[in-house]
Amino acid sequence: xxxxxxxxxxCLTIPSQTRYLNLVTNVxxxxxxxxxxxxASAAKVSIAVDEAVTNIIAHAYxxxxxxxxDIEFHINGKVIEIKVLHRGTGLREEExxxxxxxxxxxxxxxxxxxxxxxxxxxxxxxxxxxxENKPSLCRMIKxx
Amino acid sequence: xxDLAIDVREVRGVWVLQPQxxxxxxxVQQFESAMENLIQAQHCLILINCKNLTYxxxxxxxxxxxxxxxxxxxGGDILxxxxxxxxxxxxxxxxxxxxxRVFATEEEAIAAVAQQGDGRQSPHTDRK
Numbered sequence: 001x002x003x004x005x006x007x008x009x010x011c012l013t014i015p016s017q018t019r020y021l022n023l024v025t026n027v028x029x030x031x032x033x034x035x036x037x038x039x040a041s042a043a044k045v046s047i048a049v050d051e052a053v054t055n056i057i058a059h060a061y062x063x064x065x066x067x068x069x070d071i072e073f074h075i076n077g078k079v080i081e082i083k084v085l086h087r088g089t090g091l092r093e094e095e096x097x098x099x100x101x102x103x104x105x106x107x108x109x110x111x112x113x114x115x116x117x118x119x120x121x122x123x124x125x126x127x128x129x130x131x132e133n134k135p136s137l138c139r140m141i142k143x144x
Numbered sequence: 145x146x147d148l149a150i151d152v153r154e155v156r157g158v159w160v161l162q163p164q165x166x167x168x169x170x171x172v173q174q175f176e177s178a179m180e181n182l183i184q185a186q187h188c189l190i191l192i193n194c195k196n197l198t199y200x201x202x203x204x205x206x207x208x209x210x211x212x213x214x215x216x217x218x219g220g221d222i223l224x225x226x227x228x229x230x231x232x233x234x235x236x237x238x239x240x241x242x243x244x245r246v247f248a249t250e251e252e253a254i255a256a257v258a259q260q261g262d263g264r265q266s267p268h269t270d271r272k
Contacts (some may be wrong), residue, residue, distance in 0.1 A: 018168070021169055026168075040229065054168070113206055114201070115156075121237075
């Protein structure tokens with residue numbers, strides 16, 4: 001059996017198109033498994049990354065297909081960190097209001113669940129709005 | 145390989161919708177259209193058999209959530225069966241297993257509906 005890498009870094013760049021989401025999901029899951037996460041935790045990581053990229057395509061880039069999204073994967077000891085970077089409209093962390101699942105179930109509607117899944121499935125989720133020469137960032141952390 | 149294929153059939157008055165593949169933002173419209181076609185045809189007692197559904201994200205959940213009230217207003221319901229662990233985990237994490245009746249198998253879901261006359265009972269989970 002090969003040892004789990006204690007340090008690893010790589011980056012995947014995709015066009016801002018939903019046809020690439022399954023690729024991203026699969027890469028994220030394999031990455032989490034390589035970092036020695038169990039299957040259930042790896043599945044959660046993959047969903048969180050999917051949701052982050054989906055939000056960027058839909059909201060930051062407004063479904064415009066000719067942009068790019070960078071997804072950086074890092075293993076730092078007992079923690080994985082995934083950064084999703086883009087140059088579309090950024091999200092300010094202080095403006096995010098997660099829906100209450102109990103209220104959501106009482107008043108079902110379409111949409112609004114992606115950020116909630118990200119926050120439930122990762123230990124930390126942070127957003128940093130970019131600037132003129134700086135991409136916007138979604139940074140997610142999960143303990144292994 | 146097809147990203148998503150959807151089989152639709154009627155079993156003892158229940159319309160079974162069986163997706164095969166994954167539901168994300170790329171495939172969700174196909175899934176949503178299949179659901180809407182059933183509702184437009186007044187087939188509002190719907191069982192989603194998730195046996196071959198390998199993955200669902202918030203887009204797929206949103207599609208189901210967006211139609212549940214309309215279905216129930218028309219006297220029907222949306223039931224779920226055969227959820228794989230990763231799919232069940234998403235529903236459970238968000239508390240959706242309190243909103244939908246979840247069965248271990250399609251046969252159990254059909255039998256429960258037949259026994260009760262229709263699908264309009266309080267939601268609860270019968271998943272084993």
